[in-house]
Amino acid sequence: MRSWLLKKETRVKFKNDRARLEFGKAPFKLREICIDLDTASQKKFKIEMTCTRVKEPVANESGVHPAGRAADFRDEYMIDSEKTERLYQPEQVQDLVDYLNEKYPRTDGKSVAIHHAVEGGMDHFHVQIPYAWLLPHERKGE
């Protein structure tokens, strides 16, 4: 099980070393869902997902990233100093978000996957798991 997971993980791409290291230490369920997202993106649309952020904090966020229960994946990105492009068409974004939310339903009224931008930043996929999905050894009391 462990070696299978590590093998699959190598397919997720990372924006930087920080994201790669933090993803490697992220909760099992979060990694499983993110690998599922990347696999679905490649199978359906031939697009490899890039993880841009795991625990790195940004201004005015909920704190779920620093708590280690969320990961972001690239959609919009800068092509020069003022122009951006997107990796995904709007219907592809909707397909992937729906796919995860149907497969991993939460019972707390929140969604496991959304597509958004924070404070004028780039649009991206945001994957987030509830505290209840942490394994016992991953719970450190938030």
Ligand SMILES: [Zn+2]
């Ligand atoms: Zn996020």
